[in-house]
Every structure is written in structure tokens, then in C-alpha cells.
Amino acid sequence: xxxxxxxxxxxxxxxxxxxxxxxxxxxxxxxxxxxxxxxxxxxxxxxxxxxxxxxxxxxxxxxxxxxxxxxxxxxxxxxxxxxxxxxxxxxxxxxxxxxxxxxxxxxxxxxxxxxxxxxxxxxxxxxxxxxxxxxxxxxxxxxxxxxxxxxxxxxxxxxxxxxxxxxxxxxxxxxxxxxxxxxxxxxxxxxxxxxxxxxxxxxxxxxxxxxxxxxxxxxxxxxxxxxxxxxxxxxxxxxxx
Amino acid sequence: xxxxxxxxxxxxxxxxxxxxxxxxxxxxxxxxxxxxxxxxxxxxxxxxxxxxxxxxxxxxxxxxxxxxxxxxxxxxxxxxxxxxxxxxxxxxxxxxxxxxxxxxxxxxxxxxxxxxxxxxxxxxxxxxxxxxxxxxxxxxxxxxxxxxxxxxxxxxxxxxxxxxxxxxxxxxxxxxxxxxxxxxxxxxxxxxxxxxxxxxxxxxxxxxxxxxxxxxxxxxxxxxxxxxxxxxxxxxxxxxxxxxxxxxxxxxxxxxxxxxxxxxxxxxxxxxxxxxxxxxxxxxxxxxxx
Numbered sequence: 001x002x003x004x005x006x007x008x009x010x011x012x013x014x015x016x017x018x019x020x021x022x023x024x025x026x027x028x029x030x031x032x033x034x035x036x037x038x039x040x041x042x043x044x045x046x047x048x049x050x051x052x053x054x055x056x057x058x059x060x061x062x063x064x065x066x067x068x069x070x071x072x073x074x075x076x077x078x079x080x081x082x083x084x085x086x087x088x089x090x091x092x093x094x095x096x097x098x099x100x101x102x103x104x105x106x107x108x109x110x111x112x113x114x115x116x117x118x119x120x121x122x123x124x125x126x127x128x129x130x131x132x133x134x135x136x137x138x139x140x141x142x143x144x145x146x147x148x149x150x151x152x153x154x155x156x157x158x159x160x161x162x163x164x165x166x167x168x169x170x171x172x173x174x175x176x177x178x179x180x181x182x183x184x185x186x187x188x189x190x191x192x193x194x195x196x197x198x199x200x201x202x203x204x205x206x207x208x209x210x211x212x213x214x215x216x217x218x219x220x221x222x223x224x225x226x227x228x229x230x231x232x233x234x235x236x237x238x239x240x241x
Numbered sequence: 242x243x244x245x246x247x248x249x250x251x252x253x254x255x256x257x258x259x260x261x262x263x264x265x266x267x268x269x270x271x272x273x274x275x276x277x278x279x280x281x282x283x284x285x286x287x288x289x290x291x292x293x294x295x296x297x298x299x300x301x302x303x304x305x306x307x308x309x310x311x312x313x314x315x316x317x318x319x320x321x322x323x324x325x326x327x328x329x330x331x332x333x334x335x336x337x338x339x340x341x342x343x344x345x346x347x348x349x350x351x352x353x354x355x356x357x358x359x360x361x362x363x364x365x366x367x368x369x370x371x372x373x374x375x376x377x378x379x380x381x382x383x384x385x386x387x388x389x390x391x392x393x394x395x396x397x398x399x400x401x402x403x404x405x406x407x408x409x410x411x412x413x414x415x416x417x418x419x420x421x422x423x424x425x426x427x428x429x430x431x432x433x434x435x436x437x438x439x440x441x442x443x444x445x446x447x448x449x450x451x452x453x454x455x456x457x458x459x460x461x462x463x464x465x466x467x468x469x470x471x472x473x474x475x476x477x478x479x480x481x482x483x484x485x486x487x488x489x490x491x492x493x494x495x496x497x498x499x500x501x502x503x504x505x506x507x508x509x510x511x512x513x514x515x516x517x518x519x520x521x522x523x524x525x526x527x528x529x530x531x
Contacts, residue, residue: 073421091415105405107424
């Protein structure tokens with residue numbers, strides 16, 4: 001079976017700093033993969049390489065088995081890659097509904113009228129249905145994060161990249177968000193989730209990959225990985241015994 | 242009564258200014274590009290129409306749709322081929338490049354058409370007017386230009402607020418990076434924005450060619466009026482631009498009435514400076530937030 005998403009030997013440096021060093025990670029169809037690693041490990045850069053915001057110095061990005069390394073950002077979106085930002089970037093001068101509508105019409109290349117139903121469904125699923133006419137710039141943090149999710153979903157992705165979507169939320173809000181993501185997972189969307197809030201990841205993902213210094217440190221069963229000595233050491237900043 | 246007449250003329254003139262300013266505001270709004278070639282681009286359509294009229298003698302009004310189509314293509318290609326390269330390089334690079342384009346256009350027009358005054362002859366329409374009373378007469382042409390400006394601004398607002406492409410313009414204006422993730426090709430959208438801006442410029446440019454004489458040096462003054470109208474009104478708002486145009490038009494005609502015709506343009510600039518000092522964000526500030 002073809003992998004939903006795969007990066008092969010990706011390399012990227014900014015100036016003299018090697019940020020991604022021969023990074024090969026693959027994600028199965030319908031899998032939920034958690035990505036952890038200390039700050040500056042290259043997690044977000046890896047996402048940027050997948051969406052095309054940053055171009056790789058070497059290596060390949062494969063999506064559903066196709067090489068998409070040369071495609072631009074909007075083309076990758078139309079192929080089916082969705083992404084949320086760590087710091088939400090709503091279209092602040094537009095309403096919540098319009099934000100989602102833009103994703104639905106441009107990401108799926110549909111007419112506005114034809115995509116209304118799809119938008120309403122997504123807004124209900126992400127709990128934004130009572131705020132459709134609110135300007136996105138005036139939303140609370142939780143709602144901005146939900147809007148990030150809703151907007152990404154509107155483009156009808158088969159792979160969804162979540163960048164620290166639980167960061168900055170209260171514990172109760174994190175629980176709500178986990179429930180919403182669980183519903184998405186049930187629809188068959190492949191999820192790749194960067195997160196520092198480990199218990200949120202453990203509640204949902206099938207597998208965890210740890211990145212350190214732009215390389216893959218280890219991967220495997222979520223609980224085993226997180227309790228391994230190597231990972232504890234890299235998180236606590238200590239040296240390996 | 243003379244004041245009233247000058248006031249009415251000022252408002253109509255304001256519509257004319259707004260017609261040029263809207264395109265400048267649209268381009269700035271969607272891509273934060275300060276287009277110093279905008280003024281020169283407002284005279285290009287008049288020359289395009291002139292060529293057509295000289296070749297096949299028809300009314301300049303008929304040349305408007307064709308000129309609009311030509312200017313759309315010019316705008317799209319100019320943006321896609323050249324200006325897109327500088328959109329993300331910061332303000333200064335864009336200013337330098339468009340300044341260069343402005344010089345190229347002016348000199349190309351001088352070479353092609355000489356510095357002579359030209360005019361698009363539209364028969365008797367430019368002298369017809371509606372007589373309200375012995376002191377007040379409204380010229381048909383200024384009235385038509387004002388109404389066209391109104392229709393263009395309403396149309397642009399509807400386009401931006403109600404259509405798929407319009408929403409893409411606004412999305413790109415709000416956040417380019419997020420827009421790309423939504424499947425929007427920002428390069429295409431910027432080019433469309435420049436195309437639409439020049440379509441509007443084409444209408445205004447041909448109308449002005451019918452109303453007054455023009456020569457290749459006209460661009461710089463148009464640019465200043467357009468900037469003043471946009472800034473008075475508040476960046477990024479269509480209605481603000483119309484209001485800005487009207488205030489500028491009124492200042493010029495009333496200034497002429499109060500201090501004599503030679504003071505008309507200066508009065509306009511002074512009023513602009515006063516507004517800029519007192520309310521730098523513009524009167525209808527729907528300011529572009531970062």
C-alpha cells in the first residue's frame with residue numbers, strides 16, 4: 001500500500017545551520033502520527049518542507065506515492081495536504097464563514113454556492129457554527145485554533161498537519177480539541193501532529209516519532225517511545241547515561 | 242449661487258479623481274505595492290483609444306470596452322512578468338521598480354506620440370449641459386464620469402464581498418501564507434488585481450481624454466491626485482476613496498472660487514495636508530491591519 005506521506009532524505013539548512021538533516025519519515029494511510037522533539041529540532045521546518053513554504057536543499061517529498069517536491073504551495077493544497085499554524089493566521093478582515101468558504105472554493109476548486117453545505121458541515125464539526133458571522137480577527141484563541149482546523153478541513157485534505165494546535169489552551173479546551181480531532185480521525189483523514197502537550201498526543205496517536213537536531217531520534221509505540229531513556233534525556237536536556 | 246455651482250462641479254470632479262484612485266488603492270490593498278507608475282498608466286488608455294479612433298473613425302465611447310480589455314491584459318502581464326518579483330522584497334524595491342516603469346512609459350509615449358496636446362473627439366457631448374438655472378449648469382460629461390465612478394466603486398465592492406475571486410483578493414490581502422495553504426495561487430491573484438485596477442484606469446483614462454486635452458506628462462499629476470484621494474479617504478476602502486476624491490475636487494473648485502483660479506490646485510494640496518496632519522489614518526479608516 002502506498003504511504004499517505006513520505007519524506008526521503010530531506011535536507012535543509014538556513015545559512016550555515018543544518019536544520020533538517022537526512023530526514024526520512026513515512027506516514028501510513030489513516031494513521032495518526034505524533035511528532036515530538038525539543039524546540040529548534042526542526043519539526044515546523046519539516047512541515048514547511050511538506051507544504052512547500054520552504055524548499056528542500058535535497059531529498060524528496062512523496063504524497064500518495066507521487067513526488068511533489070517541485071510543486072508550489074497552492075498546488076500541494078489542491079493535492080490534499082492541509083495544515084494549521086502554531087500561531088493562528090486567520091483572514092482577520094473576513095467572517096468565520098468566509099474564511100472557511102475561501103478554503104472550500106479555492107482548495108477544492110468549487111463554486112461558492114456548491115460548497116455552502118460542505119462549509120456548514122465543517123463549521124458544525126469544529127464547533128464554530130454559532131460564530132459564522134463573527135469577524136475572524138475578533139475570535140478567542142480556542143476559536144482561532146478551531147478556525148485553523150476548520151479552514152484546513154475545508155480544503156478537503158487527505159493528510160492534515162497540525163502544528164501545536166493544543167499549545168496555549170486550558171486543560172478543558174485541550175480535551176475539547178482532542179474530541180474534535182478524534183472525530184476527524186474517524187473519517188479516515190491521516191493526521192500528523194506536532195505537539196509539546198504529550199498527554200494530548202498519547203490520547204490519540206498510533207505512533208510517535210522523535211526529532212532532534214533535524215534527525216530522527218527514534219520512533220514507535222507512543223508510550224514506549226515517551227518512556228524511553230533516550231527521549232527522556234533529550235527532553236530533560238540531560239546527557240545519556 | 243456661484244458657490245453652489247463650484248460645489249457641484251467639485252463633487253463631479255471628485256468622482257473623476259476617485260476613478261483613478263480606486264485602482265491605486267486596490268493594488269496597494271492586495272499586495273502592499275506602492276505603484277508609482279499608476280499615474281502614467283492612467284494616460285496609456287487615452288493613447289490606446291486615440292490610436293483606435295485614428296485608425297477606424299468611431300466615437301471614443303465605443304473604444305472604452307476594447308481599451309478595458311487591452312489594459313487588463315497589460316496589467317496582468319506586467320504584474321505576472323515583472324512586478325510579482327518584487328511584491329515580497331519590501332516597499333523600497335517596489336517603489337524603485339515602479340518609478341522606473343513610470344519613466345519608461347512617459348518616454349515611450351513621448352517617442353511615439355510627441356509632447357503635443359491630444360484630445361479624443363466625441364462630438365458635441367463635451368459641451369452639452371443640463372441648465373438648472375442661470376447660475377447652475379451640470380455638464381453631461383462630468384455627470385456621466387461621476388456616475389460611472391459610482392457604478393465602478395459599487396461594482397468593485399460587490400466583487401470583493403460577494404465573489405469567489407473577490408474573497409481571494411481579500412484573503413491574500415489579510416495573509417498571503419495562509420491564502421496559499423487554502424489553494425490560492427497568489428501570483429495569479431496579484432496579476433488579476435493589477436488587471437482589474439487597470440481596467441478601471443482604462444475607463445477613467447478614456448473619459449478624461451474626452452473631457453480634456455492630455456499629453457505624456459499628465460501622469461505625475463494624476464498620481465498625486467490619486468494618492469491624495471486614497472489617503473484622505475483611508476487606505477483600502479472604496480467608499481473612502483470616493484469621499485477622498487470628492488473632498489479633493491471640492492477643495493480645488495471652491496479654492497478657485499475663493500482665491501482665484503490659479504490657487505485651485507494649491508488649495509487641494511493644502512486641504513490634503515491638513516487632513517493628513519489631523520487624521521493620518523484617513524477619514525473612513527478601515528485601515529489595513531498588519
